Amino acid sequence: MKHLISIVGSQILPIYYPIKEYTPEYIHLICSKETIFVAERIRNLCQNISQCVIYDPIQPYKIKDIYSICETLHNSYPGDEFIYNLTGGTKPMAFAAHTIAIQKQANIIYTTQENEILDMKTFETHPMQCILQLDEMIQLAGQKTHSYDLLEQINPQDIACAQSIVQFRETNTNYFTRYSKYVRERYKESNMIPLKDNFPHNTLFEQYESGGFKLTRNDAVILDLPYPDALMQFFEGRWWETLVTNAIYEWNCNSVYSNEIWTNVKFSTQETSSPQYQDKNEIDILVNLGTRMLFIECKSGNVKQSDVYKIAQVRNTYGGDISKSVLVSYYPLNPDILEKCRDSHIYVFAPSRRYNTLSNHLKGLGKFLSQVITKLNV
Template structure:
């Protein structure tokens, strides 16, 4: 029988990885009163594994060591024992290393670069198991969420999105029209006609957005989702996601991921524009086609910490170069920034985004 001893601290990801990589028959958790809530989450994820749990003082070296020894003494001689040294306090780690040395046992430590170190040989090996987006969300206690994939959008959606991007890049009327309607309507009507400043008229329904100025047609966008693409800036998210979809390291990509509160599945808590899973890391992408506010950056920080853990990364993809204060805030919060336009000219074609994605995929610093 294969046994694994785990210490629970603030992060469940290295514990989860150790379980999935070695798949023990029974897991023995040693936790504190503060960290014991994580046991239930892991039990729900691995219903086929036998669990035992023990609560201890995470800073009492001798009581922790005694607990580990009592677990081992109750096992059969032919049983295999592996100790995950990654979680818990440093005192827990020292107690485990002491037992490993005295009892000729084995352990491992999960690194941020998705490798693990064998103990006591200290050989470094690559982790072979991969995690899904559902796995990551399950570890944060969020099992229910709605999202779309690139396959949910048609070729026409991408074509219309590209047309809107070209119009927005070449005509200031786009910003004037959208700003006018956002100020006037909290919820845009399904169809309507409005006159804006500068003799501009915009007509829309679900499948068409038509803009005239001085009785001349300026732009016309047709498609089943034309209205939503134009007014909700969904067009920029689709363009960015379509480009990211070509990145070979992306195992999963979802868009418009809506997260409900744990206590009320009908109330939405947050929305993630684009979420990338590399198999061992989540990259949260916020897409901004216009102004960027401090609250947008703060939201990115909260989402990353809540749903992705320490190893996850954040990326802001903006059409225009953010202000200096936003750039400084992103640097402070370890948020990478990619922008296409600076001073009304293209400085970073969107296909250059692979470089920054590759950087984030390899980055291990917290």
């Protein structure tokens, strides 16, 4: 039988990773009063993996108590394999566990921020082989999802709609800008637009009963979008998110490893949360990198400092420091915003020129993401 003894600190991931890596039959969690909540969260997640035991909280500096617990375990299971995870807890706690582990000739490990496991007897490291699911990682952060879509559920009609919108935007930039500004100032939200309306530039706006709309100017149809989500895509910037999602779908299909990817992710928030916080519980695209998450945010307009703050806040809240963020922007970013992104550890994918053609711009997204993941794995 295999036993994993973990000294529990305030960080949950260094304790959970070895559980997935070694799949022990027994998990023994030694914690203090300050870290028992971490131990309980781990036990809840391990109910279908192993038998998990949480010992009565001890004083962090009472070395004899830790030594006694570990010695009792070895005496109770003679001949079994023991692994000590010393990543968490205080230094005296780790010292006590290390001392008896050496006496009993047990394995001793430490998990690094680079997703490696350090063998503290041979001083050699090796990459973790375990793979966590997105649901697991979100639960480990103490969070829950409200809703999400799977990447493979992307709708071909949405892609066709987005492609028509970007073609119109790049050939009729002034019209697109005026129409968007008109709806934003007059109706606030796209679902408030009437079935028929007179838009700027002598343009007639007409909605279809089955969804979608068309724009007519001087008796000529300049844009026809007979798609159910056309209003949302055109006036709320979802067209860019759709095109980015499609580019990531193609990249994932051609990748050596197929990643678990969610789109339109909404996290659960407390009912008492303020509207400002409610705005920070969404992410456009979420990529599973095995033991960490990649948060991808799509911006079709000019990026502001508040956008950078929101991206960093979502990543820190739902993924922690180990996860990373990518901003995929339709427009180039000004130097101040680029600096803010660097300070916030946000990778940026954006064109170098304002009117760089979209097709050329998005073709490089897959290569860019592969480079980001390679950097994280080095």
